[in-house]
């Protein structure tokens with residue numbers, strides 16, 4: 001399927017220019033980041049856990065085929081049916097087939113970024129199946145006909161007043177109500193009825209355990225457990241990278257996940273599923289590739305498969321916090337999304353590796369130590385190598401490279417630039433062709449370069465005197481010129 005070209009600056013504009021929302025979003029996510037820091041610093045072996053998690057993931061991804069087969073054997077022995085889906089289309093077709101076999105018209109689904117990635121909701125709805133997302137944040141965005149803007153906090157971009165308006169329209173709550181307690185109660189009552197009438201429960205998977213053939217789903221609302229407790233059929237959709245070798249390994253990840261995601265010691269519910277719940281029930285596990293094997297084959301970007309979808313890199317990213325998750329036009333936004341999306345389609349997502357200041361904060365917080373900012377830099381290299389850099393950037397880079405290799409020319413150009421910026425009318429530099437100045441003012445250009453200042457103030461005495469002489473002569477000339 002041909003994907004549209006994503007231009008991150010353009011897509012981010014509505015969010016960035018809404019200063020109130022942008023600041024509030026920034027603050028809300030920073031609050032989560034601070035909570036994460038508090039939790040991380042309360043665990044003395046935090047860095048050891050990160051090292052361990054990274055090593056487990058490296059080992060698992062290197063031996064993924066073996067672990068997937070082991071998982072299938074053990075899950076099947078426990079009575080589950082394991083399906084393999086090469087891509088999103090196959091995944092959706094498998095789920096629909098199971099639903100058709102049971103004459104299902106309504107499903108309840110807990111949060112699953114994989115089903116978002118595969119476009120399962122619209123696919124099922126096109127085929128006459130009602131889908132009810134049961135995670136509160138996901139239900140809010142579903143009612144608003146939006147997509148999640150964050151992988152852990154799907155409705156983080158929406159204010160409580162807007163939730164109140166949405167619930168008033170769809171659930172009949174009081175007009176103008178925005179009290180979180182009242183709105184949550186209303187959502188609870190609404191979802192209870194949906195749980196009771198759900199014919200099949202669909203969940204995502206946080207970790208699949210090869211040793212046991214079981215899997216783990218982490219939620220804070222208990223909606224995954226409720227969603228699969230009542231129906232006879234449970235379908236678990238799992239990306240193949242969610243595999244870990246053993247239960248002992250799981251303990252490393254459960255200690256890292258919630259602390260990194262929301263700053264909690266552990267998720268409220270960490271539910272283990274081992275086979276169907278009784279003889280009258282069915283458990284289907286759909287293992288999905290959808291480009292993961294291709295990513296695994298790439299030495300540079302393979303570590304991106306280690307991601308446990310905690311969202312910490314988003315909460316800390318200065319670009320994500322200010323531009324909002326929808327600006328990435330991808331299921332997984334933020335730093336990890338900017339690595340994963342170009343792996344899916346480099347041309348469509350070529351702007352995402354540039355939605356990054358390279359500050360490295362994402363790499364610092366990542367619980368599985370993915371070197372995210374190095375990966376984003378590597379993507380820029382790939383894009384340049386593949387001729388995917390826009391012409392304007394190519395010309396700018398070539399010009400900069402030419403100048404940087406010729407110090408004399410560079411100094412002359414700098415001097416001319418500083419003079420030009422002082423004397424040229426404002427519209428010459430601030431116009432619709434210069435995107436950089438659209439939301440910024442240029443600083444007042446200094447009269448001397450940093451090099452001149454450094455030689456005059458900190459350089460070796462001989463050169464300093466000479467520079468001082470030049471600077472004095474220059475100042476005299478200037479003052480004469482100003483006077484005249």
Ligand code: SF4
Pocket residue numbers: 260306307308309310311312313314336362365366367368369370372
């Ligand atoms: S890349 Fe790391 S920090 Fe970002 S979501 Fe994945 S595990 Fe979390």
